[in-house]
Each structure stands twice: as structure tokens, then as C-alpha cells.
Amino acid sequence: MYLPIHVHSYYSFLQSTLSVERIVQKYKELGARFVPLTDTNGMYGFVKLAREAESLGLKPIYGAYIDDPTNKEKYILIYAKNMIGFSELCLLISKRHLEENFQLDEIVKSISENIIIVTPSLELLKQLPPGDNIYAELKPDKNQKYNTKQLYQYAKSSGYKYVASSPIHFEQHDDYLFLKILLSIKYRTNVDKLKTDERIDEEFFFKDEKLWNRIWKNLPEAVSAIDEIVDACNVELKLCDYKFPKFETPNGETSIDYLKQLAWERLNQLYQEITPPLIKQFEYELEVISELNFQDYFLIVWDIVEEAKRRDMVYIGRGSAGNSLISYCLGFTSVDPIKYDMYFERFMNKFRKDPPDIDLDFSWKERDEIIRYVFEKYGYSKVAMISTHVTFRGRSAFRETAKALGFSEMEIEKYSKMIPWVNPAALPNIVGLKEKFPESQELPFDEEPWKRVVDYASKLTGFPRHLSIHPSGILVAPDRITNFTALEFANNKGLGLIVTQPDMYGVSDLGLVKIDLLSQRSLGVLRDTIKQIEKNENK
Known part of the structure; x- marks a missing residue:
């Protein structure tokens, strides 16, 4: 049975409609024994993946989609085979965010046997020697048909492994407009003006088993390669196994x-x-x-x-x-x-x-x-600020959704003032505003076209938007922080503040103090x- 190993959650920041929890539930519904996560340049959702997968008896596959800063079409999927590979994955993601002259071509040459590399890039593949850890990613999307054929022919003739891969960015075809809304927010445009290179293929959703079998019927070995990758990945994150920094006493005392x-x-x-x-x-x-x-x-x-x-x-x-x-x-x-x-x-x-x-x-x-x-005192490699995950709240979700759907600023301003600043946990659905807040009584959210805006804004509420800095939390690790988690600049890169990708709850679950x-x-x-x-x- 084919199941995707290239999956994005909403921690790919406005490139997926799926929460980590929903991805895990979906794989359980599909009868899978594993669940992967390959967010764009990030491991923000790894702790959630570990917890949710364990609760449903699935094997978590920790991966990431790392792209080239100068050419976003050129990327690799990397999967950690073991804890050494997990640390290497954290380091690679950190380099992608922190190194000004990051070059994917150079990075792939230094990746160890503790990592599996999957890439659709013929250029990158040619730089890597064939081996058990290197796979060509064969994608069935129509826009890449010629490139995929070229990649397959080269991989087969040159002794490279190849794997069937249908990327996942949304759950079902009806969710495609919601994905376009997210992309419009990301690129500050509206759904009718998204450029070709800003779009995500409308086929990147979960299909039924019959359709997937039909897509891959002529390449059973590419489907079997998924099981090879899953079997090779055996990372056991020990959550809440605390890793305390070591204090050096003056005379060697305990x-x-x-x-x-x-x-x-x-x-x-x-x-x-x-x-x-x-x-x-x-x-x-x-x-x-x-x-x-x-x-x-x-x-x-x-x-x-x-x-x-x-x-x-x-x-x-x-x-x-x-x-x-x-x-x-x-x-x-x-x-x-x-x-x-x-x-x-x-x-x-x-x-x-x-x-x-x-x-x-x-x-x-x-x-x-x-x-x-x-x-x-404790070393820049061992200390970092802790992030917070800034999420969309009722008013910001409404404003951004309306802009993405093409409404004017005047119309948006008129109604957004009637929406209070509400914590998503307190009111996860904008529809409930009228029941709780007097200032929201005149909102015409039961009528089109605003009803559609509210429906999508309600879905968007609670989605992560970007990272910020925890008001007080600073992390001191016993070793390089990138052995345990990935780092990046906070939202205001100009300040030069480096933060952990997980927030305070994720950091705590990873055992960092x-x-x-x-x-x-x-x-x-x-x-x-x-x-x-x-x-x-x-x-």
C-alpha cells in the first residue's frame, strides 16, 4: 500500500492546511504503521509528532524539506535514521537559517550515513555517489512529468535508488482554496493573483488507495522503497529526559x-x-x-x-x-x-x-x-533564547483571509473593528463571537460573502504565523544546542537574536531546561x- 513520506504540516508556515495532530490521525485512519513529517526548513512540530504518534501506536519518521535559498525549486528531503542523524538534522536546519552563504550543493556532500537523502533534483543527485542512503524522488505531478522521467532514467541507469513520492500539503481536494488563501497571505497577494511559482500543485493531497495504486502501478519498486526508508529510520526521542548543563566547580568538587x-x-x-x-x-x-x-x-x-x-x-x-x-x-x-x-x-x-x-x-x-x-560564560553554541509560536487570532485571521479573498481595506476595516482580540484557545471559532461579545452583534457573518470569509478565518485561527522571542526564557544546554533541536533567527532578523524552533513547551518536552x-x-x-x-x- 502506498503512503506518502513527503508531508507538510502548518509548521511549514502558510504552506499547508494540516496540523500535526490531523496528520497523525489521518495516517492512523489509513491503516499506516508510521507517520512522517517533512516541514520546510523546520522541526517545529517534532515534539507534537512524537507525542501524537506514540498515543496512536505509530512510528514517527523525523524529516525535513531543506531548500536552496537561491533556488527554492532545488531541495532535499532528509530523514534521521538514528539519534546521531537526528542531531545532524537539527544542525542542517540551523545552518539553513543562520548561515548567510548557505549552499545546498555543498551541504549534501557532507551528510553522513546517519541521514537518508531524497531529492527530485537531477543536479543534486549527480553530486552524490549512489548508495543505500540516497534516493531520487519521483513525483507524479503533471508540471514535473518531463523532469521526473529524466530523473528516473538517470537513477535507473546510474545505480541510484528511487522512491515514489506524492507531496502532501492539504487533506482533500475541497481544501485547495484554503491552501491558496494561506499562500496569498504568505506572498501578500490574493488568490486570483498568485504567480505560478507561488502556487502549490492542486494534486498534493491525500488520494484514495485505488488512485494511488493506479499512479504507481508500473513502479512497484518505487513504492517498496518507502518501506525501506521507514524501516531504516529508528529515532527514539526520550521526552522529558532532562539534560542539565554542567557547572564547572572551582576545585573539581561534585x-x-x-x-x-x-x-x-x-x-x-x-x-x-x-x-x-x-x-x-x-x-x-x-x-x-x-x-x-x-x-x-x-x-x-x-x-x-x-x-x-x-x-x-x-x-x-x-x-x-x-x-x-x-x-x-x-x-x-x-x-x-x-x-x-x-x-x-x-x-x-x-x-x-x-x-x-x-x-x-x-x-x-x-x-x-x-x-x-x-x-x-556558557558558550554561544550552548545558549539560545526560547521562541514563542505566534499564531493567528480572530481579528488577524479575519483580516488576512478577507485580504486574500480580494476584499478592499475599507470593507475589512469596517468589520474587523467589531472583532475583539481573542485567544484562539478561548474562542476557537469566530462564529461564536456574537454570543460572547456585545461589540460583535452587528457582524453580518451569517450572510455571503462574509460567511465564506468567516468559515476560512475560523480554520486559520490558531495556525502558527512566525516565531517570536519568549519574554524571559533562556536555554542553557549541556552540549551544542543543535544536538537536541534546531535554531533560527527570531522574526526580526536584524536584531541578531537566535531562538529555538520549538517553543517553551517543546523545549521542556525535549528535556532542555x-x-x-x-x-x-x-x-x-x-x-x-x-x-x-x-x-x-x-x-
Whole structure:
């Protein structure tokens, strides 16, 4: 049975109508034993793929579509065979986004045996030696018929493997207009003005088994190659298997011993009398930290706090870290948890395996400086900002859909004002606006042509649009971050800020640990006020 291995989700950003969840469900409905994901230059949906595939008993196939920046028609599909290949996949995607002079022709020459390459490009294929990991991608679309024939003839005569591939960008033929709307938003045009090179073939959807069998009936070996690729790909992502960065202690002590030493010294400074209950709480917290293997995390936060003190920065620890005696001793917070009888288990306990949530507020004037310190101290290859996935909300989905369908700005402006800024999770369907919001009562969404706009805008609500930067999350990894996930520039590339492709939830599921360094404008105001008072007093 033929099943596609070239599949795009909505994490190809306005090039697919399919969520990761829907793709996994569809493959289950088709009776598949596997489910692939090959988003454009990205691994944004890998964690969702892992979770959803596991829940439905399917084998996830982690891949990506990597194109050439100077020629988007030239691309490769790459699939990770194992965890080494997975790390290589993350690195290749990162290079595609971060290297100014990225050249696909050069990249393909350096790919190892831990990766499978599939390409429809005859030019690229000729640069690669025939082997078990190299396949020509044979596509049945009418626009590429001649090229596919040439590719097949060359592959067969030159000893290359080839695989049947019908790319998937939408679920069924009726969804093609929705795909055109997405493409119109991407290219800032409308559905009637999409250029040929901006379109996606209208045949790139899931077809029934009979039609696919008819398409590939003369090339059974190309269909069999799909099973070869699936069998060769055996990546097991261990979600929530935490990977803590290593803190280098000054004299080679173990991390837990050094943490105990630092905390004990400060404990004796903070308390006049070291009572048995105080020692008991101190040792209990250290035991929990050690058992959960969080000692290096605590030391890195301590190091950041110490550097802030050395630079005379204003900072405040917030959140449940204030419930911890060890946090108090390390200077994360100035609140005495013993004096106020605060409950440590709200912050950490043996039955909660998630990393502790330690938030540090800095002046908005000084936060960038302390972040730069973290990058310099722990290495630019091991530190990154965490992304957020910016999604379409009700109003933006309505505006963009209406523009794509050719409505004038005047018409769009008139009705978009009546749509409140609504979180997609709170109101996933624009149709429900009238029931909840008085300002939406006059919306003519039950009548054409606006009914069609709303139908498509409702589908668009919640789709990812681009990446932004998490307001506080910074990631410190034990090794190169690209061993675990891919990186790219945030939406404003000019700022030079590099972010993880997964958001904070995906990063956490991958077992990577974030530190929250927040920007607090009021701290800057307080600092300026104190300085001005001191200046006035010294006059």
C-alpha cells in the first residue's frame, strides 16, 4: 500500500492546511504503521509528532524539506535514521537559517550515513555517489512529468535508488482554496493573483488507495522503497529526559558538594542560631535537589545572581523559589522562608519531576547585559533564547483571509473593528463571537460573502504565523544546542537574536531546561530614583 513520506504540516508556515495532530490521525485512519513529517526548513512540530504518534501506536519518521535559498525549486528531503542523524538534522536546519552563504550543493556532500537523502533534483543527485542512503524522488505531478522521467532514467541507469513520492500539503481536494488563501497571505497577494511559482500543485493531497495504486502501478519498486526508508529510520526521542548543563566547580568538587558548601556558608551568615529544625530543612532540601539532579541548575542560577551583584545590578527573585531555604541562602530571593513558614513542596518535591521554576527580574536597562553574560560564560553554541509560536487570532485571521479573498481595506476595516482580540484557545471559532461579545452583534457573518470569509478565518485561527522571542526564557544546554533541536533567527532578523524552533513547551518536552530572566521596567525606575536621591543628598 502506498503512503506518502513527503508531508507538510502548518509548521511549514502558510504552506499547508494540516496540523500535526490531523496528520497523525489521518495516517492512523489509513491503516499506516508510521507517520512522517517533512516541514520546510523546520522541526517545529517534532515534539507534537512524537507525542501524537506514540498515543496512536505509530512510528514517527523525523524529516525535513531543506531548500536552496537561491533556488527554492532545488531541495532535499532528509530523514534521521538514528539519534546521531537526528542531531545532524537539527544542525542542517540551523545552518539553513543562520548561515548567510548557505549552499545546498555543498551541504549534501557532507551528510553522513546517519541521514537518508531524497531529492527530485537531477543536479543534486549527480553530486552524490549512489548508495543505500540516497534516493531520487519521483513525483507524479503533471508540471514535473518531463523532469521526473529524466530523473528516473538517470537513477535507473546510474545505480541510484528511487522512491515514489506524492507531496502532501492539504487533506482533500475541497481544501485547495484554503491552501491558496494561506499562500496569498504568505506572498501578500490574493488568490486570483498568485504567480505560478507561488502556487502549490492542486494534486498534493491525500488520494484514495485505488488512485494511488493506479499512479504507481508500473513502479512497484518505487513504492517498496518507502518501506525501506521507514524501516531504516529508528529515532527514539526520550521526552522529558532532562539534560542539565554542567557547572564547572572551582576545585573539581561534585556539584552537590559545592552547592552544599555555598549554601552552608551563607546559612551561617543569615541565621544567628543554627537550630536542629533549620539543619533538618537544609539537608532535606539538598536531598531533594540531589535526588532530582537539579544541583547544576541551581549553581548556574547562583552564578547569574553573583554576576549581577558584581555588576551592581538590581534584581528580584519571584515565584515559588521564595519557599526554599536553599534559594534564600544562594541569594535568589530575600524572603526568609523559615520566618514566614513557607511550604517548600510548592517549589520542589520528589514526586514532581519538572525542573524548579526560578524567575529573576532585572531592570529593563540591565537585562540584556546579564543575558550577554550567560552567552559568553556558557558558550554561544550552548545558549539560545526560547521562541514563542505566534499564531493567528480572530481579528488577524479575519483580516488576512478577507485580504486574500480580494476584499478592499475599507470593507475589512469596517468589520474587523467589531472583532475583539481573542485567544484562539478561548474562542476557537469566530462564529461564536456574537454570543460572547456585545461589540460583535452587528457582524453580518451569517450572510455571503462574509460567511465564506468567516468559515476560512475560523480554520486559520490558531495556525502558527512566525516565531517570536519568549519574554524571559533562556536555554542553557549541556552540549551544542543543535544536538537536541534546531535554531533560527527570531522574526526580526536584524536584531541578531537566535531562538529555538520549538517553543517553551517543546523545549521542556525535549528535556532542555530554561532559566527565566525577566525585564521589569519598575526596577529600572526604582534604581534611577535611588541614584537621583543619593546624588541630591551628596550635593
